Amino acid sequence: MTLYPHTMTQSTPASEDPPAGTSTEKRPLVELTNVNKHFGSFQALTDIDLTIPEGQVAIVIGPSGSGKSTLCRTINRLETIDDGGSIRIDGEALPEEGKALARLRADVGMVFQSFNLFAHKSILENVTVGPIKVKGLKKAEATKEAMTLLERVGVAQQAKKMPAELSGGQQQRVAIARALAMKPKVMLFDEPTSALDPEMVQEVLDVMVQLAREGMTMVVVTHEMGFARQAGDRVIFMDEGRVLEDTDPETFFTDPQHERAKNFLGKILAH
Amino acid sequence: MNGFFELFAEYDVLGAFWMNIKLTALAAIGSFILGTILALFRISPVTSFRTIGTAYINIVRNTPLTIIMVLGVLAVWGQLKVEFFGDFDLNFFAYAVIALSLYHASFVCEAIRSGVNTVPLGQVEAARAIGLTFLPAARIVVLPQALRGAITPLGNTLIALTKNTTVAAAASVAEASGLMSTMIEFNPDLMIYIFLTIAIGFCILVIPMGIVTTWLSDKLAVAR
Ligand SMILES: Nc1ncnc2c1ncn2[C@@H]1O[C@H](COP(=O)(O)OP(=O)(O)OP(=O)(O)O)[C@@H](O)[C@H]1O
Ligand SMILES: [Mg+2]
Numbered sequence: 001m002t003l004y005p006h007t008m009t010q011s012t013p014a015s016e017d018p019p020a021g022t023s024t025e026k027r028p029l030v031e032l033t034n035v036n037k038h039f040g041s042f043q044a045l046t047d048i049d050l051t052i053p054e055g056q057v058a059i060v061i062g063p064s065g066s067g068k069s070t071l072c073r074t075i076n077r078l079e080t081i082d083d084g085g086s087i088r089i090d091g092e093a094l095p096e097e098g099k100a101l102a103r104l105r106a107d108v109g110m111v112f113q114s115f116n117l118f119a120h121k122s123i124l125e126n127v128t129v130g131p132i133k134v135k136g137l138k139k140a141e142a143t144k145e146a147m148t149l150l151e152r153v154g155v156a157q158q159a160k161k162m163p164a165e166l167s168g169g170q171q172q173r174v175a176i177a178r179a180l181a182m183k184p185k186v187m188l189f190d191e192p193t194s195a196l197d198p199e200m201v202q203e204v205l206d207v208m209v210q211l212a213r214e215g216m217t218m219v220v221v222t223h224e225m226g227f228a229r230q231a232g233d234r235v236i237f238m239d240e241g242r243v244l245e246d247t248d249p250e251t252f253f254t255d256p257q258h259e260r261a262k263n264f265l266g267k268i269l270a271h
Numbered sequence: 272m273n274g275f276f277e278l279f280a281e282y283d284v285l286g287a288f289w290m291n292i293k294l295t296a297l298a299a300i301g302s303f304i305l306g307t308i309l310a311l312f313r314i315s316p317v318t319s320f321r322t323i324g325t326a327y328i329n330i331v332r333n334t335p336l337t338i339i340m341v342l343g344v345l346a347v348w349g350q351l352k353v354e355f356f357g358d359f360d361l362n363f364f365a366y367a368v369i370a371l372s373l374y375h376a377s378f379v380c381e382a383i384r385s386g387v388n389t390v391p392l393g394q395v396e397a398a399r400a401i402g403l404t405f406l407p408a409a410r411i412v413v414l415p416q417a418l419r420g421a422i423t424p425l426g427n428t429l430i431a432l433t434k435n436t437t438v439a440a441a442a443s444v445a446e447a448s449g450l451m452s453t454m455i456e457f458n459p460d461l462m463i464y465i466f467l468t469i470a471i472g473f474c475i476l477v478i479p480m481g482i483v484t485t486w487l488s489d490k491l492a493v494a495r
Contacts, residue, residue, distance in 0.1 A: 078396055097316075099404060106402030116393035119493045120416050130401035133411060164494035175397075182401055 026053035027090070029186050029217045030075060035085040037070055037241075044070045045081075046241045052186070052219060057212045059228040059249065060221045062238035063264055068221040071238065072190045075219065076108040077101060090185050106134050109179030109187040113195050115171040117163035117178070123150065124159040127178045134182065142181075149177040153207050169200030173207055186217040193224060223268050225253065237261050274464035278454060287450040288472050294367055294436040294446065295476075299429055301372030306379025310417075311409055313384055324380070332377040340370040340441045360445070367439035371432060378428040386421025387413060391495070419491045426484025430477050447472060 030052040037045035044067045052058050060068050073079040075087060077094050087094045089108060095101040117126050127146035131137040137145075150156040153173040155166070163171055172192055179187060189208065193201040205227045212218060212231040222228065228235060228249050235252040237245040239260050245252060256262050278284060312324030331339070343366045347353050355365040390413055398408035418425070437448035447469055454465045 076400055078399065102399075102402045102404045105400060108400075110397075110400040112393060112397065114391075114393050116391075116397035118394060118397065118412055119495050120419065129411060130403070133407055134402040162494060178397075178401065 026055055028052065028088075029054045029056075029090050030219070031086075031088040032075070033086045033088075035074060035087060036082040037067075037074060037079060038082055044241050045074070048085075048243060050236070050243065050246075052217060054185075054217055055215045056233045057216075057218045057220065057231050058234045058236055059232040060219060060236045060238060061223065061228070061252075061264075062244075063260075066238040067241040068238055069190050070241075072110070072188045072219060072221055075186075075188055076105050076110055078110075102134070106130070106182045107185045109182060109184035111172070111175050111179055111187065111189045111192045113191040115163070115168070115175045115195075117171055117174055119163055121162075122159070123155065123161055123163065123166065123174050126163065126174060127181045130178065130182045146177070146181055149180055150174070153177045154203070167200060168196045169203045172196065172200075172204045176204075176207055176211070180211075186219065187211070189218065189220040189222065191221050191223075193222065225268070229253065237264070239264075274461045275468065278458070278461060278464055278468055281458075282450060282454055284447075284450065284468060284472070287445060287447040288476070290364075290439075290444060290446040291433070291436045292476070294364075294371060294439055294444070295429075295433045297368045298371035298375060298432055298436070301368060302375035302379050302428075302432065305372060305376035307383060307414070309376055309380035310383040310387065311406075313380065314387055314409070314413075316405060328377045328380060331374060332381070334374075336370070336374045336435055336438045337441055339374050340367065340438050343370045344442045360443075363442045364439075364444055367436075367442045367444045370442070371435065371439070375428055375432045375435070378431065379425065382421045382424035382428055383414075383417055385424055386417035386419070389420035389493075390416045416493050419488075419493050422484060422488040422491060426480060426488070429484075430480050433476055433480065434473060 028051045030050070032048050032050040035045055035048040035050075036043065048071065050058075060071060062068055070079055074081050075089075077087075081087065089104055092104060094104060117123075118129065121129065124143065124146055127149060128137075128139065128142040131142040131145065132139060147156060147159065150159055153176055155170050155173050155177070158166055158170060158174075163174070166174065176187075176192075192208070193204050196204065201224070205224060208218070208220070208227065209231045220227070220232070232249045235245070235247060235249050236243055237252065237256070237258075239258075244258050245256060245261050252261070253265065256265055309324050309327055312320045313328070315321055315324070344363070348362070348366060354362055356362040394412055394416065395408060398412040403411065436446060439446050440449035440452070443449075451465055451469045455462060458465065
């Protein structure tokens with residue numbers, strides 16, 4: 001049983017056929033070029049250049065205030081970036097505003113630390129609202145797909161309940177289902193387990209591991225070392241708005257290059 | 272007791288109150304629609320819309336209702352000769368409904384906006400993240416929650432509107448307060464009965480509104 005059957009079968013649009021000889025190369029799904037972000041005079045992101053190829057699970061890690069959330073949020077333009085930089089999703093530049101932006105946003109699933117399920121809608125409606133209102137699916141079809149997704153994240157029993165009636169772990173799994181219902185090309189997770197009671201962390205990580213196994217492209221801000229090692233292909237260590245290290249998980253955890261990375265690892269491993 | 276019978280026999284007290292009820296109902300609908308649109312203006316990402324919304328609120332909310340009513344009748348009807356209905360009474364009734372709607376829309380807008388403030392930012396971000404644009408996100412996610420959070424101030428606005436329908440007397444609409452003036456003029460001996468009739472009449476209209484507001488606001492509260 002797969003969580004997300006669409007990922008592996010997506011093909012590049014005909015108009016953007018990769019040049020011959022690069023067919024074994026994974027196509028870049030998320031490309032950040034020269035991304036800078038100021039909040040007033042404070043610079044939250046500095047010179048970020050990142051390419052996330054299809055199917056990669058990139059773990060973003062770093063001290064509080066280092067810009068991890070901001071990075072995530074710029075990727076689906078919940079935050080704008082400074083002039084001069086660019087962000088491309090599957091080759092397409094993020095549009096400024098309006099319908100085109102909304103359409104591209106639907107390609108980027110986002111899971112928040114605080115779940116953010118629509119509080120006045122049932123679990124099922126939370127998952128169907130996007131497909132119905134954004135993609136124009138028929139209600140019956142959207143419901144069928146939503147139930148399949150809820151089944152797979154293990155909360156189908158709760159479909160009729162309201163978000164506040166679910167545990168944090170269940171809510172977060174619904175939030176993942178809600179994002180997946182849009183059939184996104186890439187999923188962003190901003191500390192998806194850090195607001196959860198410890199006993200609920202694993203159930204959410206299990207869903208994410210499964211998703212990673214199925215080939216979903218993921219950017220995951222997390223301090224869960226176990227998850228990073230098990231599912232991560234790459235670790236991006238951020239500090240003061242810059243990418244300080246960018247390597248594979250094993251190398252990062254066993255042999256960090258920068259003093260700041262060592263300090264940081266020392267702190268979180270001590271816990 | 273006889274005083275009451277005399278009044279009800281001689282004057283169309285119920286008819287006058289019925290007029291207040293009609294004014295309330297129509298102006299409630301009008302001000303709710305306009306107020307919601309204004310609230311959307313005020314939370315819009317487009318700066319000029321926000322400016323328009325803010326300007327409307329500041330001007331209309333700070334102008335006395337009587338002035339708006341009289342301005343409509345004297346300027347728009349009297350000078351510009353704008354007529355909604357050929358029938359004299361119906362035309363002034365329409366003026367009264369419009370003036371009441373325009374005025375209370377600013378309070379509805381502020382009530383809804385206070386409701387919007389009860390909706391966590393994360394709800395909007397989640398809506399945007401699944402690809403909803405501003406209006407669908409407002410309609411599907413923000414307003415339904417904002418309205419539930421705004422029931423108490425909306426109820427208060429409705430109560431104020433009900434009482435403010437008496438200002439329609441300034442537009443010669445035959446409603447309860449106008450009838451009160453007439454009754455006092457012709458039956459000054461029944462003064463106390465007249466006052467009680469009108470006061471009790473409004474209490475009967477308004478008290479249930481307060482009760483229903485409280486009940487709804489508990490029942491519809493969004494659990495977070
Ligand atoms: N809307 C904002 N306005 C002003 N400053 C902001 C805003 N959002 C974030 N910042 C600042 O940008 C910096 C990076 O914030 P960000 O939330 O991206 O950090 P983070 O790495 O996610 O931290 P944490 O681990 O605490 O979540 C912080 O110093 C923060 O104070
Ligand atoms: Mg953060």
